[in-house]
Amino acid sequence: MKEPRSASRSAPAAEAPGLAARRAAADAVEAVLENGHPLEETLERLTRELDERDRGLARMLAATTLRRLGSLRALLRSLMERAIPEKARRVEVLMLVGAAQILFMDVPDHAAVGTTVTLVGEQASTAGFKGLANAVLRRIAREGKAILPDVADQPEWMVEGWTAAYGPASGEAISRALASEAPLDLTARQHPEALAEKLGGRLLPTGSVRLVEAGNVTALAGFNEGEWWVQDAAAALPALLLRPAAGMTIADLCAAPGGKTAQLAAAGARVVAVDRSAPRLRRLKANLERLSLAADIIEADATRLKAGPFDGVLIDAPCSATGTIRRHPEVAWTKAPADIVSLASLQARLLANAAELVRPGGVLVYSTCSLEPEEGERQIAAFLALRPDFVRDPVVPGECGIPAEWINGEGEVRTLPTHLPDEDPRYAGLDGFFAARLRKG
Numbered sequence: 038m039k040e041p042r043s044a045s046r047s048a049p050a051a052e053a054p055g056l057a058a059r060r061a062a063a064d065a066v067e068a069v070l071e072n073g074h075p076l077e078e079t080l081e082r083l084t085r086e087l088d089e090r091d092r093g094l095a096r097m098l099a100a101t102t103l104r105r106l107g108s109l110r111a112l113l114r115s116l117m118e119r120a121i122p123e124k125a126r127r128v129e130v131l132m133l134v135g136a137a138q139i140l141f142m143d144v145p146d147h148a149a150v151g152t153t154v155t156l157v158g159e160q161a162s163t164a165g166f167k168g169l170a171n172a173v174l175r176r177i178a179r180e181g182k183a184i185l186p187d188v189a190d191q192p193e194w195m196v197e198g199w200t201a202a203y204g205p206a207s208g209e210a211i212s213r214a215l216a217s218e219a220p221l222d223l224t225a226r227q228h229p230e231a232l233a234e235k236l237g238g239r240l241l242p243t244g245s246v247r248l249v250e251a252g253n254v255t256a257l258a259g260f261n262e263g264e265w266w267v268q269d270a271a272a273a274l275p276a277l278l279l280r281p282a283a284g285m286t287i288a289d290l291c292a293a294p295g296g297k298t299a300q301l302a303a304a305g306a307r308v309v310a311v312d313r314s315a316p317r318l319r320r321l322k323a324n325l326e327r328l329s330l331a332a333d334i335i336e337a338d339a340t341r342l343k344a345g346p347f348d349g350v351l352i353d354a355p356c357s358a359t360g361t362i363r364r365h366p367e368v369a370w371t372k373a374p375a376d377i378v379s380l381a382s383l384q385a386r387l388l389a390n391a392a393e394l395v396r397p398g399g400v401l402v403y404s405t406c407s408l409e410p411e412e413g414e415r416q417i418a419a420f421l422a423l424r425p426d427f428v429r430d431p432v433v434p435g436e437c438g439i440p441a442e443w444i445n446g447e448g449e450v451r452t453l454p455t456h457l458p459d460e461d462p463r464y465a466g467l468d469g470f471f472a473a474r475l476r477k478g
């Protein structure tokens with residue numbers, strides 16, 4: 038792994054405003070694309086020395102670049118006669134970040150061009166490309182979105198998969214929806230209507246509270262008091278399907294960082310929260326503490342765990358997370374078809390063991406934040422073929438406020454980023470999620 042530059046460099050005192058943020062954004066995009074690391078963690082590491090404003094700018098720059106990577110790359114390719122040599126790959130990343138500012142962000146063109154050219158000039162291996170970067174970015178500034186190729190912002194194989202699963206029109210619409218920024222959804226510990234009113238948010242039919250342009254979440258009213266937590270409206274559905282209530286004992290087998298554990302505990306259920314990742318369980322514990330909620334926490338491999346039997350078992354399985362590309366745009370570029378195959382195999386093993394932990398008559402909910410049928414619909418069909426002692430317990434329209442459009446022919450929840458359309462695009466969309474409710478005979 039290459040040493041990220043912003044970690045090893047201390048910025049000169051008289052540096053242009055925003056230059057450090059742009060350098061960090063380019064470092065983050067480069068590291069994500071090279072090493073496949075999650076963007077949030079990478080940015081966290083690379084922006085530690087920056088002030089809050091520059092941290093926010095770096096995050097916005099990196100996320101916008103990755104969100105629009107497909108069309109930005111195609112644009113650069115269309116404007117350059119020759120590909121940039123491998124040893125100067127950073128030039129391409131810097132130009133991508135520069136072009137993202139010009140086309141998709143509220144940044145003056147001269148600032149986007151000037152800072153990019155300065156950053157290209159910083160290293161001996163890239164300095165020779167200053168003229169190229171200047172010419173290409175100035176042309177983009179002059180001609181604007183008119184020269185942006187009309188191509189998908191995610192890899193071809195991914196979009197082809199969505200087209201095969203949901204039809205050509207939907208595949209394209211999903212791809213476009215995933216290139217938008219997501220709103221901020223909150224789950225209230227209690228009283229969602231009151232929370233919506235207090236924060237000026239919109240109460241969604243399923244009980245989530247939606248905010249736009251909310252800024253720093255920890256500064257929102259009620260954060261320190263543990264009145265709510267951040268959770269996409271679609272991510273809030275699987276726990277609701279268990280119909281959690283006081284007196285129930287529920288195992289949450291892939292629990293960290295605890296969004297669904299918190300929902301189950303807030304509803305009064307006794308929750309056993311299991312995860313194999315100790316650091317992620319530490320986050321779960323801290324989250325529950327902030328919310329004044331409790332769960333029994335177990336660090337274990339849920340494919341082998343022996344416990345229960347439980348009234349309800351939730352498997353919010355590890356998955357490709359392609360449904361969350363609006364929030365985690367790097368997912369489009371860090372996942373490969375082989376990952377889906379290996380994740381599907383892990384999910385099948387999790388389901389097989391979870392089946393043993395459910396009491397007769399109890400409920401098993403399986404969910405993933407993936408748009409890939411291999412991690413959703415097909416996984417459940419294969420499980421039911423092996424386990425005739427389980428049947429689907431279909432979700433009905435209106436249950437928990439879930440509209441008919443989000444329920445497939447088998448009574449499973451299938452949300453898409455194109456769902457929940459709105460005249461104001463800032464309020465539109467949902468993460469792509471799959472959730473099936475099964476009952477043990």
Ligand SMILES: C[S@@+](CC[C@H](N)C(=O)[O-])C[C@H]1O[C@@H](n2cnc3c(N)ncnc32)[C@H](O)[C@@H]1O
Pocket residue numbers: 290291292293294295296297298311312313314317337338339340353354355356
């Ligand atoms: C999609 S995340 C869970 C998100 C969580 N349910 C929430 O709502 O906040 C999947 C989790 O599964 C955990 N995991 C992966 N493989 C596991 C296994 N074999 N046993 C237990 N946990 C596992 C990961 O550490 C990760 O925390």
